[in-house]
Structures are given as structure tokens and as C-alpha cells.
Amino acid sequence: MSAGGGTKAILAALGANAGIAVAKFVGFLFTGSSSMLAESVHSLADTSNQGLLLLGQRTSRRRATREHPFGFGRDRYFYSFIVALMLFTLGSAFALYEGIHKVEHPEPLTSPLVAVVILVVAICLEGYSFFTAMGESRKIKGDVSWWGFIRQSRTPELPVVLLEDTGALLGLVFALAGVGLAELTGDPVWDGIGTIAIGSLxxxxxIILIVEMKSLLIGEGATEQQLDTICTELAAGKVERVIHIRTQYLGPEELLVAAKLALAPNLTVAEVAQAIDDAEARVRAKVPIARLIYLEPDLDRQPA
Known part of the structure; x- marks a missing residue:
């Protein structure tokens, strides 16, 4: 996937979260609701996260250097990993702390209607961001489930935005429930409970994002379908079979392929070189992101 779709989703989330963060904080000042404060910090963290995702896209486009000969494509994985850490520390930890504090020391809400109006507007804005991310993701998701897309995608930005927006929408529902129940029952403890629910979510x-981004940052290979296609295209022409193969994503749009190939016997040097060139061309035609291909020719020493 080109960065365009991911960038569109990030910008939609950035605009929505920045506006929502301001509105929620104003709502907290009017109401004193811990759910509103937790949601304000959550939206502020999300806004910062989108900025980091954009920074990762920009720095990943730097040219390769002697010190980094394979380029900087993994910057996008690194900044996505930082986003996951920020979501955990700024979002979850703060909300849990604030929620527990409010449960232990409940305080009555003021102007709860203001909070309800702001939360409903925020749900509409987050919904726009969420459906934008879903629309961009559908272009590359294929037939896999949404959970499968999040687990298997080698492009970090869209899964990050999808999960962030999902958390934001559910968090807003929890905040709305907390404020509503606190007003209906006259018990402000419900506001703290809603805040704890936001922090837990x-x-x-x-944690899901940390696990997935860590895996990408360490280095993941081609998908099963890509690997099958690569092996099929390599084992053609004068190539008798693939002896062994290793693949790794150097970035979301750059795949490294290294393989040892068994060639037909009695080939001249020129024929060996042509067979290798042809194999590379076949792979690139079917898997365009396989930009770096290193092939080692060998004789087939399989026992008869």
C-alpha cells in the first residue's frame, strides 16, 4: 500500500482528535467529570500519536546511507510502537488512576448536560475518523477478517488508527454512560467507574498494539501467500527448485528476498546469470514490493 491511504486516515484522526480534546477539556472544566478528564487526556494522546505516525512516514522516506544500507523504512514501525506505549501510559494509566481516585473520593458533577452534548458531538467526529480508516483499510484488507487484518498487516498506520478509533468510540460510550448514570442515580461513583472502564479498554x-508493533519492529517475513508466490516464480525456467529462502520486511513497502536456487546442470556462466535475472524479474512482476532480491545459484544435490 502506498502511504496515501494511511496518510488520509491519519489526517482525519488528527483533525477529529484535536478538536475533540479541546471540547472535552472544556467540558471537564464545566462539569468536574473524571470521565471527561480521562477522555480529554485520551484525545490529547491520540492527537500526539497521529503526529508521531506522520513523522514516521516522513523519516522513513530518507535515502539509504552507508550506515543504514537498507534505508529507514522501519521508522514507521518504530513510531507506531511509540504510539502504543503512549496510549498505554498517557491514556490507560492516567484514566485508571483518575477513575480509582474518583471512586474512592466521589465528587458531584456540575452541568452534566454540557458533558453529554460534548460527548455526543465527539462520537460523531470520532465516527467520521473511524469510517475513514475503515474505507482506506478495505482497499488493502482483501478477504481476511478485521482482526486478521490487524494481526497480519505489514502497514502499521491503518491498524493503529483503527484500534485507536475503536477505543475512542467505546471510551466515549463509557464516559457517556458514567456521566448519565451519575446524574440519574445521584451517585458520582458511576463517573469514576466509567473512567476505570475507559482506562481498562x-x-x-x-497491549495488542505493543505486541503487534514489536513483532514488526523486530522483523517479519513475507505472508504465507506472498511466500508461496515467490517460491513458485523462482522455481521456473532453468531453476529446478528453491533450496532455501529467507524474507523480511525492511519497511511496509519493501521486502527483502534471499534464496539459494538449484539450477539445471551444465549451464554456462552466461546462462546462470540469465537464469538468475529471469527469476528476479518473475518475482518482481508478481510481488512488486520485493525490491531487494539476492539469489545464490547452486547445483541440485538432492539424493536421487
């Missing part, structure tokens, strides 16, 4: 999402 953000913690789960953050």
Missing part, C-alpha cells in the same frame, strides 16, 4: 488496546 485503552490498556487492552495498547
Amino acid at each position: 485503552l490498556g487492552v488496546i495498547a
Whole structure:
């Protein structure tokens, strides 16, 4: 996937979260609701996160250097990992702390209607961001489930935005429920309970993102379908079979392929070189992101 779709989703989330963060904080000042404060910090963290994702896209486009000969494509994984950590620390930890404090020391809300109006508007804005991310993701998701897309995608930005927006929408529902129940029952403890629910939700999402981004940052290979296609294209022409193969994503749009190939016997040097060139061309035609291909020719020493 080109960065365009991811950038559109990030910008939609950035604009929505920046506006929502301001509105929520104003709502907290009017109401004193811990749910509103937790949601304000959550939206502020999300706004910062989108800025980091954009920074990662920009720095990943730097040219390769002698010190970094394979380029900087993994910057996008690094900044996505930082986003997951920020979601956990700024979002989850703060909300849990604030929620527990409010449960232990409940305080009555003032002007709860202001909070309800702001939360409903925020749900509309977050919904716009969420459906934008879903629309961009559908272009590359294929037939896999949404959970499968989040687990298997080698492009970090869209899964991050999808999970962030999902957490934001559910968090807003929890905040709305907390404020509403606190007003209906006259018991402000419900506001604290809603805040704890927000913190727990953000913690789960953050852990999922941390695990997935860590895996990408360490280095993941081609998908099963890509690997099958690569092996099929390599084992053609004068190539008798693939002896062994290793693949790794150097960035979301750059795949490294290294393989040892068994060639037909009695080939001249020129024929060996042509067979290798042809194999590379076949792979690139079917898997365009396989930009770096290193092939080692060998004789087939399989026992008869």
C-alpha cells in the first residue's frame, strides 16, 4: 500500500482528535467529570500519536546511507510502537488512576448536560475518523477478517488508527454512560467507574498494539501467500527448485528476498546469470514490493 491511504486516515484522526480534546477539556472544566478528564487526556494522546505516525512516514522516506544500507523504512514501525506505549501510559494509566481516585473520593458533577452534548458531538467526529480508516483499510484488507487484518498487516498506520478509533468510540460510550448514570442515580461513583472502564479498554488496546508493533519492529517475513508466490516464480525456467529462502520486511513497502536456487546442470556462466535475472524479474512482476532480491545459484544435490 502506498502511504496515501494511511496518510488520509491519519489526517482525519488528527483533525477529529484535536478538536475533540479541546471540547472535552472544556467540558471537564464545566462539569468536574473524571470521565471527561480521562477522555480529554485520551484525545490529547491520540492527537500526539497521529503526529508521531506522520513523522514516521516522513523519516522513513530518507535515502539509504552507508550506515543504514537498507534505508529507514522501519521508522514507521518504530513510531507506531511509540504510539502504543503512549496510549498505554498517557491514556490507560492516567484514566485508571483518575477513575480509582474518583471512586474512592466521589465528587458531584456540575452541568452534566454540557458533558453529554460534548460527548455526543465527539462520537460523531470520532465516527467520521473511524469510517475513514475503515474505507482506506478495505482497499488493502482483501478477504481476511478485521482482526486478521490487524494481526497480519505489514502497514502499521491503518491498524493503529483503527484500534485507536475503536477505543475512542467505546471510551466515549463509557464516559457517556458514567456521566448519565451519575446524574440519574445521584451517585458520582458511576463517573469514576466509567473512567476505570475507559482506562481498562485503552490498556487492552495498547497491549495488542505493543505486541503487534514489536513483532514488526523486530522483523517479519513475507505472508504465507506472498511466500508461496515467490517460491513458485523462482522455481521456473532453468531453476529446478528453491533450496532455501529467507524474507523480511525492511519497511511496509519493501521486502527483502534471499534464496539459494538449484539450477539445471551444465549451464554456462552466461546462462546462470540469465537464469538468475529471469527469476528476479518473475518475482518482481508478481510481488512488486520485493525490491531487494539476492539469489545464490547452486547445483541440485538432492539424493536421487
